Amino acid sequence: MLSMTLQCLNKDFVKMLGEHAKFKALSLENILTASDGTRKILFRLDDGLVIETVVIPCDRGRTTVCVSSQVGCAMNCQFCFTGRQANIFHIETLMGLKRHLSTAEIVEQAVFAQRLLTHEVGSFTNVVFMGMGEPLQNIDSVIKAADIMVHDQGLHFSPRKVTVSTSGLVPQLKRFLHESNCALAVSLNATTDEVRNWIMPINRKYNLGLLLQTLREELGLKNSYKVLFEYVMLDGVNDSVDDAYRLIDLVQGIPCKINLIQFNPHCGSLFRPTSTEKMIKFRNILAEAKCVVFMRYSKGDDQMAACGQLGKPGAIQTPLIRVPEQFKMAVNA
Ligand SMILES: C[S@@+](CC[C@H](N)C(=O)[O-])C[C@H]1O[C@@H](n2cnc3c(N)ncnc32)[C@H](O)[C@@H]1O
Numbered sequence: 504m505l506s507m508t509l510q511c512l513n514k515d516f517v518k519m520l521g522e523h524a525k526f527k528a529l530s531l532e533n534i535l536t537a538s539d540g541t542r543k544i545l546f547r548l549d550d551g552l553v554i555e556t557v558v559i560p561c562d563r564g565r566t567t568v569c570v571s572s573q574v575g576c577a578m579n580c581q582f583c584f585t586g587r588q589a590n591i592f593h594i595e596t597l598m599g600l601k602r603h604l605s606t607a608e609i610v611e612q613a614v615f616a617q618r619l620l621t622h623e624v625g626s627f628t629n630v631v632f633m634g635m636g637e638p639l640q641n642i643d644s645v646i647k648a649a650d651i652m653v654h655d656q657g658l659h660f661s662p663r664k665v666t667v668s669t670s671g672l673v674p675q676l677k678r679f680l681h682e683s684n685c686a687l688a689v690s691l692n693a694t695t696d697e698v699r700n701w702i703m704p705i706n707r708k709y710n711l712g713l714l715l716q717t718l719r720e721e722l723g724l725k726n727s728y729k730v731l732f733e734y735v736m737l738d739g740v741n742d743s744v745d746d747a748y749r750l751i752d753l754v755q756g757i758p759c760k761i762n763l764i765q766f767n768p769h770c771g772s773l774f775r776p777t778s779t780e781k782m783i784k785f786r787n788i789l790a791e792a793k794c795v796v797f798m799r800y801s802k803g804d805d806q807m808a809a810c811g812q813l814g815k816p817g818a819i820q821t822p823l824i825r826v827p828e829q830f831k832m833a834v835n836a
């Protein structure tokens with residue numbers, strides 16, 4: 504399609520454009536299809552690095568596209584495969600952050616998905632920045648990409664259908680809420696600083712109290728805006744009845760929805776998913792307290808395409824996770 508458009512343009516103009524701009528930011532490497540229809544698209548970047556985008560068929564004819572914002576991730580959340588990778592000796596090392604993606608590299612993931620879906624369901628209905636990376640660490644490119652996705656001369660989505668998810672970088676989160684109308688998701692994943700410091704090291708810099716107070720203050724200024732809290736349920740770590748009651752207290756005064764997410768296991772991870780029965784019990788406690796709460800199950804996990812599984816498929820052989828003494832019982836039980 505691009506080459507057809509270029510053929511219609513004056514040759515000198517195309518040459519001049521080529522000197523000042525890139526026509527293509529991504530090259531398609533592969534598409535893997537999971538048994539539930541979820542597709543993981545692998546793109547190679549100009550510098551040879553690979554990123555992943557996921558196209559997820561949802562209920563009621565909706566399709567969500569999950570885009571990456573960085574190659575790798577610096578945040579080192581203990582339950583997430585992204586940012587972890589085996590080296591040639593099969594010893595897990597931190598992949599860490601290789602680099603930020605440009606605005607073009609982010610937007611083109613969505614444009615590619617749209618072309619792919621045109622022949623099938625028409626288009627996708629939601630975009631989530633929940634692929635590889637911490638979007639708010641790459642905030643300039645992410646805000647611009649989200650703007651293009653909602654602009655009427657861009658992809659023309661409603662800002663409510665474009666969600667940027669963060670592990671909780673407080674200053675950037677404030678800036679995002681001031682500069683973008685798109686939706687915000689915050690990965691909470693624990694109800695005490697002790698557990699969150701362990702499973703999400705960013706909490707040592709921006710703790711639960713600061714994160715939630717910032718949201719309380721900032722969302723008070725925004726009409727009818729709700730934040731989405733994501734809560735990955737880890738068996739014996741953050742899924743107790745006490746956690747449920749603490750969660751209710753923590754989100755008091757914050758207009759929000761809560762997604763309870765089934766943990767997607769990956770090779771090398773010490774965590775186990777909470778059972779469905781326990782998730783339902785947890786959900787019911789929140790619902791009885793009038794929280795808006797949903798349960799989200801894995802999609803695409805047989806192709807390592809589910810939340811927190813993006814990275815190098817099958818790469819990890821040896822766990823690197825260091826479990827603090829007080830939590831050893833929980834993960835070994
Ligand atoms: C991969 S992150 C990317 C966006 C951003 N970095 C963040 O943490 O919100 C998207 C979501 O996946 C969740 N997640 C990470 N690893 C997971 C796993 N193994 N199973 C289920 N969800 C996971 C995170 O908690 C987060 O809510």
Ligand code: SF4
Nearest residue numbers: 576578580583636670
């Ligand atoms: S959960 Fe998000 S912030 Fe944490 S390591 Fe994974 S991608 Fe990075």
